[in-house]
Amino acid sequence: MSRFSSPLMVGILLSAHQLTSHAAGFALSEQSGSGMGNAYAGAAAVAEDASTIYFNPAGMTYIQGSQLVGALHTIKTSGDFHNQGSSVAGNEGGDFGSWAFLPNIYYKQDLTEQLKFGIGVGTPFGLKTEYDRNWLGRFQAVKSELKTININPSLAWKVNEQWSLGFGISAMWAEAELTSSANLGLLGTTTVKNKGDDWGFGYNLGAIYQATPDTRFGVAYRSKVEQHLKGDVRSPFTQANGVPGSTLNTDISADLTLPETFSFSAFSHLNDKWELLTDITWTRWSQFKELKIVRENGSNTTVGPAITEHWNNVLRYSVGLNYLYSDTVKLRTGLAYDDEAIDNEHRTARIPGNDRIWLSLGASWQYTPQTKLDIGYTHLFIKDARINDDQRPTRGLIAGKYEGSADILSLQFAYNF
Template sequence: MNLKTLLFAGGALLSGTAASAGGYQVTLAGQKNNGMGGVGVGLSLDQAAMFYNPGALAMVKERGVQLGVNATLARQAFRAENGGTQRELQNTTTTPLNFYAGFGPAEGKFRAGIAVYTPFGSKLQYADAWEGRFALTQIDLKSIYVQPTFSYAITEQLSVGAGLMILALGSVNLQRDIPAQNAEGKFASIELDGKAERKLGFNAGVFFKPSSMLSVGISYRSKIDAVVNDGDVTFTNLSNTATPAFQATKFKATLPLPATTSIGLGIMPTEKLTFGFDVNYVQWSAYRNLEFQFNAPVNGATSSTSKRYYQDAVTLRLGGQYQVTDGLTVRAGGAYDNSPVKDGYVTPETPDADRITGTIGASYKFGENFSLDFSTQFVSLKKRTVTQQELLDNNTTDRVAGTYKTQVIVPGVGLNYTF
């Protein structure tokens, strides 16, 4: 067995194919934004500005607290290059959360707040005995970011802001089969389970509104390296003859969570109608290789490297909202996401491809202080094929040749209280 087959499952550390953006990035941080194609950098919609553009927080009229949850419902199919049965991902659901609390004087120039969101996470489980089971059978990933934020309005048109991003909680559980059978004819399996160390980054932005009909913004989220230094390695169903070759009990791995630069534009033709357009540039090229280190040999080796060679990618987002009545606002939007994964480097834990997203949403206000947000995203990834010849040419035979097709539906709901 090539040790590299162990590695590529780790590429999903704090990630997942059910994400709403390319690679293993998730952008489900605001319920209003979700209904508008994910725009938000050039708008000051609500407290979720802490994620999209901290500079816009000072321009949010109302202070408030909001809580949102989404359900990513992924369907993924795989067919091996040599034909055979189409394998489908078993039903999986994850629930990314977001929480924001914004404070400050009603007529003051500054706002402060705290944001909690889950930007990376997924749960995938492939069908039993699928062709890639010696690379990945299931994955369960969780992460929580906490971001204290401060924003200040320099003038009535210009504001700036920044937040300290804290990777407060991250965990990963990866499982796969091993091509070695015990006396009962069962394949052995390996499980990697670990928690990421706390790491710090920052999120900063500038927001400018020259008139009541136009606003622009720019924001930057820094890279954070997710580091597992004391992960557990567990083997099951190993035969007596195979056991001496699989002695590792701990592993270490690092995954870059890349920097993102975003530019946004807001257009307000009337008081009731708003349009937003965002461009996100993600520096995926920071993800070159995935390296594993073990505290004891795994099939004769204590470390190995698996190629990723991601490339920088751009996402285009467009959305709008219309206030139908004093209590009802409706939204719609879309996005086109360019995949950072090159041909010949596709892996089962992130069978990524260029994707098109359509979104709808609505808000309903009841009483003076409460409102509900609803959103749904429909994400379709193009079919992505990786051939055995490409794997041989790129020396990436630690993954499986075949064709992937993924579709995701992401309904969400949020509760807001303003004061």
């Protein structure tokens, strides 16, 4: 790994702002179309459809027969940087937001009256952002993209009328890609692209307690997933340009820990028309302490000091209401407050996210006994983020303010058979 690219790999692996990541850090909450309308309040207790496989597998005991659920989340993000004293010449980067389309699919079936099986596929972490190539922070970031796919087979066991338990295994593929400019002194600048991928494995646990016929509580835990990414660094510069090809073009590896989460949810039928949902979710982003990037071209050593991270554990709070308009139509709303994992003093050009508020609306339509359609919409109000990053003097001072917002539209189809 060259000195030009090791901080860049850190950026793609350990950061993601709010452009497609809508929970703290670079987590994605968009795992259910029905939950979107409630800002995912009560997600570990509501057990409304097979998307409970992700939020709490114990909820499968509340779903009758076999069910197939598919959802698509359309995300439009906007973000602007306003320069306030940066030391590098260039523009402000333009709108570094983007469009994104995130799918989920879930299948659940009964094995016995008490034992249920399900499998879910989704994207629990991700980002995609791109600044103008000539922006003033081009030596820190131009394009960032992180993709994940999580395959999550699960089992649920109905212990008795009060208790249900669930367990699942996660097989998660992650791919990271980053481009940035590198300053080669008298030789000018070049573009450096870092890319790597890996499979990692984890598990999730859940329990639901039916306290009364109208009220239940859910707890859910998702374990950390260790990723050992392997890939390469590539640049147009070669030996012919006077720079050894092995300096800029080499295989690399890096370890990445995707954090564990713990959720406590409640769901209650208040009366014949109203339902109340609440949730608190804790995420252990402090897993990020340092990252070493290793070059694989024979030296097998880390170039430069390990980069120390300053991520904090965070909480997400949400509350939602459902109004049963008729036997076939349910109206939803929700509000959530989501802490950011990065303090102001440690923000970099790759991590301009900040605390955000979710305002959500949605509706369900049970248009046949076997089929249900859900639609959900959320607007994210994101707090302005200040940056004054001079941690890497060779890349220049980045000083200013970020402004951003996001809109999410979700559609979900559920079929019972």
